[in-house]
Amino acid sequence: MSPLSSGLLGDLDPTSDRALFRQIADQLREAIDRGRFREGEKLPSEAELVDHYGVSRMTVRNSFSILQGEGLVHAEHGKGVFVRPRPPVRRLASDRFAWRHREQGKSAFIVEADAAGSHPQVDSLEVKEEKASQDISTRLGSVRRVLARRRRYLLDGRPVEFATSYLPLDIARGTPIAEPNPGPGGIYARLEELGHRLDHFEEEIRARMPSPDEVRTLRLAAGVPVIHLIRTAFDGEGRPVEVCDTVMAADAYVLSYQLPAT
Amino acid sequence: MSPLSSGLLGDLDPTSDRALFRQIADQLREAIDRGRFREGEKLPSEAELVDHYGVSRMTVRNSFSILQGEGLVHAEHGKGVFVRPRPPVRRLASDRFAWRHREQGKSAFIVEADAAGSHPQVDSLEVKEEKASQDISTRLGSVRRVLARRRRYLLDGRPVEFATSYLPLDIARGTPIAEPNPGPGGIYARLEELGHRLDHFEEEIRARMPSPDEVRTLRLAAGVPVIHLIRTAFDGEGRPVEVCDTVMAADAYVLSYQLPAT
DNA sequence: CTTACCCACTCGTCTATACGAGTAAGCGTG
DNA sequence: CACGCTTACTCGTATAGACGAGTGGGTAAG
Incomplete structure (x- = not known):
């Protein structure tokens, strides 16, 4: 079952004050924090999230850019967006x-x-x-x-x-x-x-x-x-x-x- | 004279490998580093940069978001984008x-x-x-x-x-x-x-x-x-x-x- | 003169579309 | 089997347009 059909990510609230891309970022962040996506694991692709949430691609990319700024994920061109592994310190x-x-x-x-x-x-x-x-x-x-x-x-x-x-x-x-x-x-x-x-x-x-x-x-x-x-x-x-x-x-x-x- | 007509910011090189929004970010960063924009000072508005560089607004916003990620500038809704002042430590x-x-x-x-x-x-x-x-x-x-x-x-x-x-x-x-x-x-x-x-x-x-x-x-x-x-x-x-x-x-x-x- | 409104300008959010470029797997050819 | 091509999928870059919301100045009404 795909991570998207399994209820891993919820819906958006269009009436909320919170911007759509923030809501998406919130849901992804929470899923990562709860370990639903593990270190190094690939998140759903932009296209998949576009389909799931019914928003435009820029909105999804915007939410990814938030998580990147927080150091939670990193994108790899041609491969996908992954949960950033914590390197040995x-x-x-x-x-x-x-x-x-x-x-x-x-x-x-x-x-x-x-x-x-x-x-x-x-x-x-x-x-x-x-x-x-x-x-x-x-x-x-x-x-x-x-x-x-x-x-x-x-x-x-x-x-x-x-x-x-x-x-x-x-x-x-x-x-x-x-x-x-x-x-x-x-x-x-x-x-x-x-x-x-x-x-x-x-x-x-x-x-x-x-x-x-x-x-x-x-x-x-x-x-x-x-x-x-x-x-x-x-x-x-x-x-x-x-x-x-x-x-x-x-x-x-x-x-x-x-x-x-x- | 406006900061844009005074040669403070240069032109873009469309043939370069470097993305347009990175080139814009580079020029703004350099201008800030050189003190052409001082702490707390307002940068040119998105619209002004769109005119100056002849790019779309998203491209300019993209370059701002780079500088924000670097902690160099911060945006204030309705006012503008400003060079972030270094607070007393x-x-x-x-x-x-x-x-x-x-x-x-x-x-x-x-x-x-x-x-x-x-x-x-x-x-x-x-x-x-x-x-x-x-x-x-x-x-x-x-x-x-x-x-x-x-x-x-x-x-x-x-x-x-x-x-x-x-x-x-x-x-x-x-x-x-x-x-x-x-x-x-x-x-x-x-x-x-x-x-x-x-x-x-x-x-x-x-x-x-x-x-x-x-x-x-x-x-x-x-x-x-x-x-x-x-x-x-x-x-x-x-x-x-x-x-x-x-x-x-x-x-x-x-x-x-x-x-x-x- | 003061107040209230309007308007112009700012950034914030979102859509829709297009093309480019890196990756990986499949497939066909030699 | 080995190699190269095609193809589908990924993210990267860029355009054009629309509407919303915060800010501040100017103007018209009181």
């Missing part, structure tokens, strides 16, 4: 920069992904000196030029995070930090070796809709926000030694922090 | 539960808003005993029923945050915590007085698009995600004594954390 703990996680040869990202049984990947590596933006300059304490390390992280082929580290030139230039591969333990290990004992980090978190650029880079579906995290690392004298600007696909992350109740 | 520091912030008579929210010169407000107060959801029960260590304290926070009349605190009944029942107004210092101060010395907090952060309910409660514009924060408070024995579930308008908040580099 990466859990970032606040102790992820603790010493014990830095002793190993591989980066935290690789180690953690291997443990979770997924296939990690890092690409778009770029390391270069450039002019510091106003914001980065302020955060690093009025430096004009910086070393920028850009990279993109993927899990099982899906881009989940795009990060750029900025370091003052007087710290990073001519050191392994300026190499594409900074070696075991990453740049934090190198900073310590260079005598910059890391004292604490400061993280700033925002959430917003992605720019078109970010949609491309992270291959984001409609209705997926990004988490924008800016971390500053300070040495023992309180000097900022690195700023890391990270944009994450919000549906792939949960951040977790432990706070003392001082 | 509330900065939540990770030491906001430190002792020194709890000594005063007023809640942290009120104190902080007063200091920032804005008008704070708390409403939708509800305090009641209820059945714990699966998730809350797990977080509190398998309790069946809880005391739930719901409230909504507003700044200058705008709802910015909706929070619910859950506490085990054996801790909260019959104490000031079960009163609508728990008294100076809030429920954390009361917990301490009751002998539950707070040891540390754990915060989990997600970002996602709001549910229709949340859109209503927080009066969210299109294209504004929410930050979902779940905080668990632990006492000295490692027992969870409170879970606070908070949904924040993402455009109104920056979260900030200090992490030791242990």
Whole structure:
């Protein structure tokens, strides 16, 4: 029996104040919430809904666009509209920069992904000196030029995070930090070796809709926000030694922090 | 001179692969990014853009809907489409539960808003005993029923945050915590007085698009995600004594954390 | 001068139609 | 069997038109 003849979706109330396309979206949303359509499952096609509700195609498309904006469904050209599966999330703990996680040869990202049984990947590596933006300059304490390390992280082929580290030139230039591969333990290990004992980090978190650029880079579906995290690392004298600007696909992350109740 | 005759917006390339409505959205976005349209300023009306580009109205509306999804603009029925102003953000520091912030008579929210010169407000107060959801029960260590304290926070009349605190009944029942107004210092101060010395907090952060309910409660514009924060408070024995579930308008908040580099 | 109405302009909703392009399965040919 | 074509179904883009409803300014009536 088709999902439409089985009473899965009801009728519209033409006398209601609520617009037709909203009523349709409401019914589809409820059906999804109740699990009548499962993750990854195909919704009825536009044509089927046009027949079922007796409305025009634009009205049906309008209701789909609402659900897309809510991140509930995604359309695939030539195939159909599907309930968006919730991808496995990466859990970032606040102790992820603790010493014990830095002793190993591989980066935290690789180690953690291997443990979770997924296939990690890092690409778009770029390391270069450039002019510091106003914001980065302020955060690093009025430096004009910086070393920028850009990279993109993927899990099982899906881009989940795009990060750029900025370091003052007087710290990073001519050191392994300026190499594409900074070696075991990453740049934090190198900073310590260079005598910059890391004292604490400061993280700033925002959430917003992605720019078109970010949609491309992270291959984001409609209705997926990004988490924008800016971390500053300070040495023992309180000097900022690195700023890391990270944009994450919000549906792939949960951040977790432990706070003392001082 | 009208914004349209002044070369602010260009022409369309009909031979391009890029859809017309995307090209229009691109041009408007760029104009906004470059500050050609300022915050709160009105964009050209649908009719004006129809004339300028020589496309149908649906095409123009389609491009507006893209920009709305990106949170760049918002439409006002009968008035026009406007560049969405960035509201002042509330900065939540990770030491906001430190002792020194709890000594005063007023809640942290009120104190902080007063200091920032804005008008704070708390409403939708509800305090009641209820059945714990699966998730809350797990977080509190398998309790069946809880005391739930719901409230909504507003700044200058705008709802910015909706929070619910859950506490085990054996801790909260019959104490000031079960009163609508728990008294100076809030429920954390009361917990301490009751002998539950707070040891540390754990915060989990997600970002996602709001549910229709949340859109209503927080009066969210299109294209504004929410930050979902779940905080668990632990006492000295490692027992969870409170879970606070908070949904924040993402455009109104920056979260900030200090992490030791242990 | 003030009030009430009208009207022009705005976005919101909906219909009907057309063509393009991606997908997948079936079918026929080599 | 393997390959390529056709075909039917999917969503994507775009047009043209209609009516409704909220807003605000101007105008005519009191």
